């Protein structure tokens with residue numbers, strides 16, 4: 417298209433037949449005088465008619481909800497389209513509802529002004545015509561633009577204050593935590609609620625949904641599992657991580673510490689005490705705090721978990737694929753209490769939970785009561801090694817403290833302290849690892865030998881899980897006819913013939929039991 421040579425001055429009193437572009441946009445910050453994009457466009461069209469100018473539909477540029485300030489993160493597509501059309505010589509006039517709607521930033525203002533000057537494009541702000549080649553006009557607009565910029569800064573301050581107030585009212589803020597989803601009103605785009613993300617596309621609650629995974633992570637920590645084991649299992653099952661992609665230990669830990677899951681409001685790193693939040697918890701407080709105790713205990717050995725809903729869920733593995741058996745309906749509080757237990761990854765094997773529980777408990781109690789087991793575990797050879805390792809770690813700590821004091825008073829140089837510290841920290845770590853490996857799991861203390869049966873009956877399910885985890889690796893084989901999990905008919909083959917035991921401690925610990 418032939419480009420006209422830049423015109424000198426236009427007669428701003430006669431705008432008939434000039435080609436107009438209408439630029440309408442509204443930002444999300446709701447001021448008193450805000451006009452909707454539709455209203456702005458209507459006013460613009462009335463002006464076009466009065467002036468006798470020409471408007472083509474493609475020259476209407478509507479940017480709804482695009483803030484023009486430097487705090488805006490979204491691209492203003494239509495503003496850029498407008499600039500392109502001006503550059504292409506398609507427009508003689510640009511109409512705006514008001515200046516701050518279109519060019520709050522000075523550099524944007526300057527760019528638009530230069531472009532319009534170059535192409536002899538007039539500006540109309542509501543009814544007033546400005547000529548970008550006119551110095552006085554541009555002075556006025558430049559000043560208005562500065563005012564607009566200041567207003568924009570004020571707006572962002574207001575938004576921040578608004579966020580604090582919103583947090584104090586218990587509204588969800590910031591990024592939506594993994595395990596929840598946010599529901600917005602399609603018309604107003606206002607947040608309606610934040611709810612557990614447990615649904616598939618058809619309104620059914622599904623296992624492995626983010627909300628279930630959150631619960632699972634807490635339950636597994638509470639049952640004594642470590643971060644790495646949880647992370648590996650989630651990755652093996654192909655569950656997408658909270659941030660997408662593979663789980664990392666940091667992302668698992670982050671979930672295990674998030675206060676949002678017990679319905680606490682955190683604003684700028686601080687818990688807002690006493691704020692009643694507007695979303696449901698995913699984790700009960702007892703479990704949450706039990707997990708916090710575990711995570712804050714560097715040795716993680718003395719703690720006793722709060723509770724567990726299932727004895728063997730996530731503890732016994734599938735004899736086909738090696739994945740954990742999962743209680744079908746875990747977390748379903750309205751269930752009948754008769755849960756099936758099935759391979760959680762592929763459904764290779766399944767069993768009636770009560771039958772497996774009963775059998776496993778009997779075998780474990782028998783093992784714990786076995787005099788040979790008690791004798792070997794109580795032998796003390798390992799305990800002596802553990803005690804020696806702990807003593808070594810303590811000595812290193814004392815030595816390190818002495819070095820520190822010397823360094824503080826300037827008796828040793830910083831580099832030699834750093835060298836000594838590095839060596840000692842390494843020795844402490846090594847000694848602690850040895851001590852841990854050689855120590856009888858604390859949960860077993862007092863629960864082996866003749867008192868094992870009576871003791872077992874006193875234990876809660878979580879403690880029983882800890883013991884089973886510490887002493888045996890248990891796998892469930894298929895029933896022999898490739899039965900799928902979740903059958904409620906019970907096992908076709910005696911349970912004892914379907915379970916593979918590998919003892920991790922005691923006399924049988926080196927061979928498959």
Ligand SMILES: [Zn+2]
Nearest residue numbers: 734737759764
């Ligand atoms: Zn399997």
